[in-house]
Amino acid sequence: MNTIVAIQSLRPRAVAPRNANFACEHQGPARNVFSRLWRRYCALAAMRRSRLALDELSKYQLDDIGVTEEEARREAAVPFWRSRLL
Numbered sequence: 001m002n003t004i005v006a007i008q009s010l011r012p013r014a015v016a017p018r019n020a021n022f023a024c025e026h027q028g029p030a031r032n033v034f035s036r037l038w039r040r041y042c043a044l045a046a047m048r049r050s051r052l053a054l055d056e057l058s059k060y061q062l063d064d065i066g067v068t069e070e071e072a073r074r075e076a077a078v079p080f081w082r083s084r085l086l
Contacts, residue, residue, distance in 0.1 A: 048080045 054067075055076035062072050 044080050051076045051078065 054072050057065075057072065059069055062069055
């Protein structure tokens with residue numbers, strides 16, 4: 001038995017990952033509504049995360065992107081339900 005075969009036989013065998021099926025079983029209009037709601041939620045969550053990140057920037061970083069502290073704090077204070085999606 002050569003060295004490589006001996007080393008490979010000592011390694012634990014990887015367990016094959018299970019394929020999780022999170023697909024929506026609904027067809028037609030119900031599926032379309034759920035997918036639109038999910039996309040809307042994801043977009044609102046992304047905007048909220050970017051607003052929170054904007055709130056954490058220093059004055060120097062805000063000057064670098066051309067935003068005043070007042071504008072940044074005002075935008076960070078906007079609740080997610082008042083967000084406008086393009």
